[in-house]
Each structure stands twice: as C-alpha cells, then as structure tokens.
Amino acid sequence: MTGEPPQGAAGEEVRSLEVRWIFPGRLETAVTGWFGRFPIETESREDSYLLDPRLPGLSVKVRGSRAFEVKMYHGSPGILEVAGRTRGRLESWQKWSFPVSLPGQDSAYPGGWQPVRKRRRISRFALAGGQIVTRASQLDQEPQCDVELTEVSTIGQNWWTLGFEASGPADLLRSALEATARLVFNSPLPGGPEPGLEESKSYQQWLSQPRS
Template sequence: MTAEAPQSRVGEEDRSLEVRWIFPGRLEAAVAGWFGRFPIGTESREDSYLLDPRLPGLSVKIRGGRALEVKMYHGSPGILEVPGRARGRLESWQKWSFPVDSSDQYGGGPPAWRPVHKIRRISHFSLAGGQIAARASTQVHEPQCDVELTEVSTIGQHWWTLGFEASGPADLLRTAVEATAQLVFNPPLPRSAEPGLAESKSYQQWLLGG
C-alpha cells in the first residue's frame, strides 16, 4: 500500500468526541422514518478495518478504498445521558487521514482486514449562540455535530448503527454532542428498548467482539 503525505500540516490534530450504538439486524423502516425528519445526505461505501494485529488504543481502516484513516483513542470523559431515551459512552479520538492509491492491495487478506459495507444517512448540526440547529456549519471554529444512521453488513450479517461525532473547539465538544442528542432523541427512537451502554461501542470494539 502506498500512502501519500497528507494535505494538512504534519502533526495537525483532528479531534472529535463521539458516541455510537450498534444493533443487530436490518434497519427498521420506522427508525429510518424517525431520522428522516432532518435534512440528510446519503452515501454508500465499503471500509476495511485492520483487525490483526490488534493495536490497543488505535483504529486503522481503509475508508472507501481512497484513504488510510488512523484514529487514536484518548479515553472517555463520561456518559451521555438523555433521561429515559438514551445512554452511551462518550469517546475522545484524534484522527489522521492519508490518501492511498486505490489500485494497491492492502492487508494480507482475512482475518487481517475486515470489509464492512455501509449505507450511511448523515445529518449535520451546528451550535451557534448556544442554540443547536440542523445545518452544516460554514465556520471553522464553530462547534458542530454530525449524526449518522447507517446500515451495516459484514460476513453475511446485517447490523445498523446510530452515531454522533462532534468537532470544533475542544471545550465545546461535549456541549455540542449533548445539545444534538437532546434534539435528535425528541421524540425518542421508535424501539421497544432505549439505546443503552450495552450497545454503545466503536466500530473497532464491535468488530473485535468487545
């Protein structure tokens, strides 16, 4: 695999605060309709995650065959809780992305790399003046949060996931996630059980059976 130098400055950090829930089975129409009340963009792609060797604290993947993405885990600042509607483990990450030549072969085959096909619905939220709204931010230093509802398939099995990812000023990341979650979970997710800590995990933790 050939990786080119990133366009951003070497060592420039791209930090995020994230929470994700992953559920078995196919995405229900009622859940898709619940999320569809916000403006969404859609994307279909296949990511390949490095599972062997295990790299504690790191997540490595080939994103859509076009970029090598390395994420470093910086711990959890606590629990996101929307009373009676959702509880999830917040995770702090730092990310680097490098363009790759899609004609290269990467990995070493199963079980080193696990391909995961995704159909993603994405909505963008920004926090300005203390108010959260469903819109993409045009300000680099304005806190924002992307929310994705994604259908996932791998090794013949189907799953779906709901994830929040906040970016912007470090001291406002938690505020952005919490404000976005309050908006998104009102009304609550149309399921018999609320998203809880048992379903709250990163893609890497899920793929490794954590």
Template sequence: MLTTSEIRWFYQGEVAPAIKNWFTKDVLRENCQTFEQREDWYLRIPGCEFLGVKLRQKQLESKLRVAELGVLYLSKNVIGSAEKWVKWSCDDPEAESLITSEVVAKGEWVKVEKARSQIRYLIADDGSLIPTSTTGTSQVGCNVELTQLIVDRDRWWSLGFETSGKSDDLMPILEAVTNKVFQTFPEEELSLRNSYAYPKWLSLFV
C-alpha cells in the first residue's frame, strides 16, 4: 500500500509549446527525459470520482481517494485541488487476460495511450530541490510529470505532482515542490475547474 498527496490538471488538445518548453528546460533541467510511450487500461466506473482501477501490462492497480486536502494557490494563474490517495498494486502474469475482445467491445475498460515524461524531486536540508530518478528510491519525494493522452483518438494532456514515500505527512513536500517549480511557469493558466484526478477525467468519456 502506498499513500500519496497529489495535484493534477487536465486539458483537451495538444500541450501548449510554452508549457512543454518550460517542463523540458526548467523542470527536468539536466535530467531531461524523452517521453515514454505506454498504454494503460482503466476500468470504466460511471459517476465515480474517488476510485480508479488500472491495468498496465501485468500489473493491476487500484487507487482510493481518502481525503480532499484543499485548494493550492501556486501563482497568479495556477490554482489546483490537492487530494490524498491510497494505492494498492499487484503483479499478475494472467492480468492481461482481463482485456479480452469481448470486454473491449462492451466498453468496460478504456484504453488510454500515453506519452509521459517525469522526474522526482527530493527536498534537501536547506529546502532546495534535488532532482533524482523516479524509480528505485524509498525516500520521500515528489514526482512531476507531463503526459500527453489519447482516448478514442481524442487528444488531451495532463500536468501532475504526486508526493509519496514513508511519511504520514506528505502535504508539506507537495507544497514545497509545487511552489518552487511554478516560480518559472509561463503566462499560461492552470485553473481550479481543470484540476482533478484520473477517475474524474475518465468520467468525461462515459
């Protein structure tokens, strides 16, 4: 089980060039990563914004929202809603058999094509951010990700922050990372009405 504090935005269409350039040059810095291509399947749960079930390759993952943490005002044009989630995952070599042609035809699962670039930040003793890998660390940190999405040939993009690690209080880290990262954000708007997690986003396609 993994507990996370998160904030995320979704927008339809292609990511604005100014935001993509900001993410590549300011957020990723010297750890610039290419966009990783992947394909996830999400269980369709109409009207449910607090529970998500995802299948990626042979891993089945579920997420439950356990608290709404309030609104963060991160700059004059960036406002978002923070949430606390609990995640469970299991590896199952038979998991892919869930996505049969019959299941796909019924629309019980939604295929989401992703091109994602991300980095993880740790907090140094002096409060500065330390960029590191998103894998192979149990230290408390915050993943920052920019993702381009395709659902039924409909294009979207998402910017997200996910704080995780062995800590009961992840919110201060989420606030510290978002406040520093958004200091160089371009003159683009990230609004409260577009700030939500994957389950609510997926409900738009029901």
C-alpha cells in the first residue's frame, strides 16, 4: 500500500503539524475546567483504526462511520517545549479523507480493526497579525491550530488525550502551533501529569503498543 489516495476518488487533502499526549485513566474534572477557559465544541463518535496488517508510516481509520482517512507520516521537525510546562514530539502528517457511508457504530468491523470511542472537546485558534486568537470557523489563508481534549475508551480501558493540530501555510505551521501551546499552557495542567516525551505519541503509535 502506498501513501497516495485511491485513483479517481474525490477527497480532501490536508498537511498538518501535530503533537499529542496520551494518559491512562479517566479525565478529571479539574482538567476539563482548565480546558474550559476557552470556547469549546463537543463531539462524541467512534473511530476504527487498522492495526493489522501493520503499515509503517501510515495511519488508516474509519472516522465515525462517515469518512475513510489515510495519514502519511513525514517525520518529526523537532520538539515542542513550553518551559516548565510541557515537552512533546512534533509530527508532520499528510492526510487524505474520503466520504463513505457505513453501517452504524454498533456494527462489527473485520479482524485487524480496533474501535476507539471518543468524547472530544475542541477549541480552535488562528494566528492573525502575529497573535493567537480564538476562532469560530474555518479560515482560508490564516494558519490555524485546533486543540482537543478527548476522553477515550477502547478494549475496556479508559484514557484521555490532549492534542494540537496546526494547518494552513506550511511555513507558518510551527509558529501557529507553538503560539497556541504557549497560550494554552500559560496556566499549568492541573492534577499532576506534566505532558512529556514519554506520553507524546500519535493514536496509531499508542494503539500499536502492548498494554496490560
């Protein structure tokens, strides 16, 4: 399988710069309050990730029974660091998304797919005039960064994740993500966990690791 989209398929292509941290256990109320400093949207859905066969450098999933997504990893441009607050591994991705119509979320997927239930809180930011501002809708030319705080349930276990995804002009992705991270982490994450390199990983990397 290659990193190119299916021939003749009508889909959307996006390049992004991302960083994500994943923690075990249930999301604490103090963390949701911390994130609630910003305007948020909420969404609940089930995604299914292809884990077998293993496709190095690719992440393949069905998103909420409505889209088939393929993401190709383009390497890490370095480390995101907000002094005294967080460190995370930046990852460059290219994503293709194709609309599909599939049975409901309760339908069984074939072997090799792992369902992941998510309850997402999303806050959206844009870099405008050198300043990070909250935004309510998609902007055509401005670099932007979505931040999500997500409760995750899979194979009977509870986890939660904090992720940043910057999109827009390629030369401004890192500036947008770093400025958003400084704003979000101007108040430290409560409850003890400090996002670090050990917790920094993509969904695909996390799902591929053995867990007790």
